[in-house]
Amino acid sequence: MDWALLAEWIIKSLVLIFGLIGGFAYLTLFERKVLARFQVRIGPNRAGPYGVLQPIADAVKLIFKEELIPSKADKLTFIAAPIITVIPALIILAVVPFGPDIRLFGRTITLYISDLNVAILYIMSVTSISVYGIVLAGWSSNNKYATLGGIRSTAQMISYELALGLGFVGPILLSGSLSMVDIVEAQRKTWFFLYQPVGAFIFWIATLAEVNRAPFDMPEAEQELTAGYHTEYSGMKFALFFMAEYIKMIAVSAIAVTLFFGGYRGPFVDQLPLLGPIYFLIKVAVFLYFMVWVRATLPRIRYDRLMAFGWKLLFPISLGNVLLTAVGIGLVELTGNNLWMWFIPVSTILFFLLVSQFAQGAVAGGNK
Numbered sequence: 373m374d375w376a377l378l379a380e381w382i383i384k385s386l387v388l389i390f391g392l393i394g395g396f397a398y399l400t401l402f403e404r405k406v407l408a409r410f411q412v413r414i415g416p417n418r419a420g421p422y423g424v425l426q427p428i429a430d431a432v433k434l435i436f437k438e439e440l441i442p443s444k445a446d447k448l449t450f451i452a453a454p455i456i457t458v459i460p461a462l463i464i465l466a467v468v469p470f471g472p473d474i475r476l477f478g479r480t481i482t483l484y485i486s487d488l489n490v491a492i493l494y495i496m497s498v499t500s501i502s503v504y505g506i507v508l509a510g511w512s513s514n515n516k517y518a519t520l521g522g523i524r525s526t527a528q529m530i531s532y533e534l535a536l537g538l539g540f541v542g543p544i545l546l547s548g549s550l551s552m553v554d555i556v557e558a559q560r561k562t563w564f565f566l567y568q569p570v571g572a573f574i575f576w577i578a579t580l581a582e583v584n585r586a587p588f589d590m591p592e593a594e595q596e597l598t599a600g601y602h603t604e605y606s607g608m609k610f611a612l613f614f615m616a617e618y619i620k621m622i623a624v625s626a627i628a629v630t631l632f633f634g635g636y637r638g639p640f641v642d643q644l645p646l647l648g649p650i651y652f653l654i655k656v657a658v659f660l661y662f663m664v665w666v667r668a669t670l671p672r673i674r675y676d677r678l679m680a681f682g683w684k685l686l687f688p689i690s691l692g693n694v695l696l697t698a699v700g701i702g703l704v705e706l707t708g709n710n711l712w713m714w715f716i717p718v719s720t721i722l723f724f725l726l727v728s729q730f731a732q733g734a735v736a737g738g739n740k
Contacts, residue, residue, distance in 0.1 A: 376479065384485050389462055396618040397427035403664045410668040431611075439607035442514055449512035454605070454612035457505030460498045461619040467491035468626050469553050471636045471648030483636075483649065484553065491552040492540050495627060499536075499582065502616065503529045506584075506591060509613070510601035521600025524675065525584065525591035531682040532581035532588075538690035539575030542568040542697050543631045556635035565632040567713060568697070570720040572632040574690050576659075579624040581682065583617060586667040590675050625659035626652070677735060685731045692723045 401416060401423065408415030416423035441447055468491075471483035488494050503526060510522020544550060546567060547558035558564075565572050581588040592600040602613045629635060633655055636648035673681070700716035 380479070380481065381485065385466075388465060388485065392462060392465070392619050392622060393615070395622050396615050397431065399618045399622065399660065400430070401427050402660065403667075406661065406664045407668050410665070434608055434611040437607040439609060440604070442604050444514045445604065446512040446514070449508050450604075451609070453505045453509035453512060454609045454616075455505075456508065457502050458612045458616040458619070460501045461616045461623060464495060464498045464620075464623045465626055467494055467552050468630050469556055469635060470652050472641060472645045474645045487551055487553045490550050492544060492550045496533075496537055496540070500533065502620070505616075506601050509605070513601075513604040515604050517598050518601050518603045521591045521603070525601060528584075528588065528590060528678065528682075529582055531679060532578045532686070535574055535682065535686040535690045536578035536582060538687075538694055539571055539578060540631070541694045542571035545694075545697050545701055552630050552635075556630060556637060559634040559637055563632065563634045563637075567700075567716050568632060568693070568720070569717055570689065570693050570724045571697070572628070573724075574686055574693065575628055575631065576662075577686060579628065580663065580666065581678075583620040583624060585617075585621065585663060587670040587673045588678060589672060590678060621660060621663055622656065625656045625663070628659060629655040680735045685728065685735050688731070689724055689727050692727065693720050696720050696723060 404426075405415045405423070416426040419425040419429040441450055466485040467488050469482075469484040469487075474481050474483065506525040506529075507522040510518040510520070510525070513519070543555050543564050546564055547555045549555060549558070555564075580586075584591050592602075602610055605613060629652065636652040638647060638651035641648045641651065696719045697716050700712060700719070703712040703715060704710055
């Protein structure tokens with residue numbers, strides 16, 4: 373057994389897990405500060421200089437807060453649901469490269485835990501697990517509002533997973549691989565966003581729905597469901613749901629950056645490999661900023677319109693995007709002329725505008 377390789381895996385796993393937990397803590401502060409700027413107020417500024425110790429104060433409060441379990445709840449499922457929700461969020465980034473290979477202690481260190489040749493399938497399978505935690509949390513609470521939140525989550529996440537899955541197909545076709553490492557390498561000259569603007573937009577919208585972020589936060593909907601699937605949770609059990617949502621925000625942003633925006637690729641990365649993780653973190657931070665921006669700007673979408681938007685707009689556009697991408701790649705291979713690659717963004721944007729025009733009434737009308 374290569375003990376050095378085993379130690380490397382353990383260290384990288386611990387760095388990833390604790391990095392995500394620390395990122396979750398300070399993403400909450402980042403969100404509150406950005407929302408405060410949008411709403412022309414100060415935001416957290418009491419715990420520590422500029423409020424930087426606010427996440428620690430929140431963690432201490434949640435640790436010592438009393439945890440309650442409803443008397444008629446399914447206790448085992450009630451306890452297991454938050455764990456089922458948070459574990460996929462922690463392991464999903466195991467196949468995402470954060471930078472190029474580096475030399476350290478006489479060894480070549482890869483800045484990813486595993487380069488699976490089916491990494492995309494791994495990501496899709498792991499993301500599909502988290503819906504079980506939310507559904508089981510709602511069902512096991514023996515609370516009608518929590519149950520409704522769980523049911524909404526099932527319908528919403530399964531519906532938007534179709535568009536999300538098809539959003540992966542564009543980068544797969546362009547790179548010819550399911551490996552995230554190969555997808556980043558294929559973007560050495562051109563980011564896939566330039567060939568897949570519609571695919572990137574669909575992917576980003578679908579991820580907002582998958583992580584229950586505004587304006588797709590229907591499973592929580594505090595105005596009508598009091599808190600949705602986690603109504604009966606308190607203390608650290610609630611904190612696990614809270615943690616899962618924010619870690620998934622980081623995870624889907626990292627995946628989107630890897631698929632469409634070159635991952636860690638940037639100027640002088642080949643000469644200075646340590647620039648790779650810096651570029652990667654900057655790109656992820658930009659995506660997170662846009663997620664907070666959307667929350668500050670858009671109101672919660674009505675539930676029937678949410679489902680109509682997923683089925684009548686995102687799904688057909690994502691299907692058309694896959695078809696036109698395949699046609700464009702086929703034309704390049706048939707003619708040997710790479711200029712045909714620009715057929716893909718032009719045709720997909722025109723298709724997006726066409727479908728949006730026809731589907732506008734169906735999505736806006738909904739069920740009255």
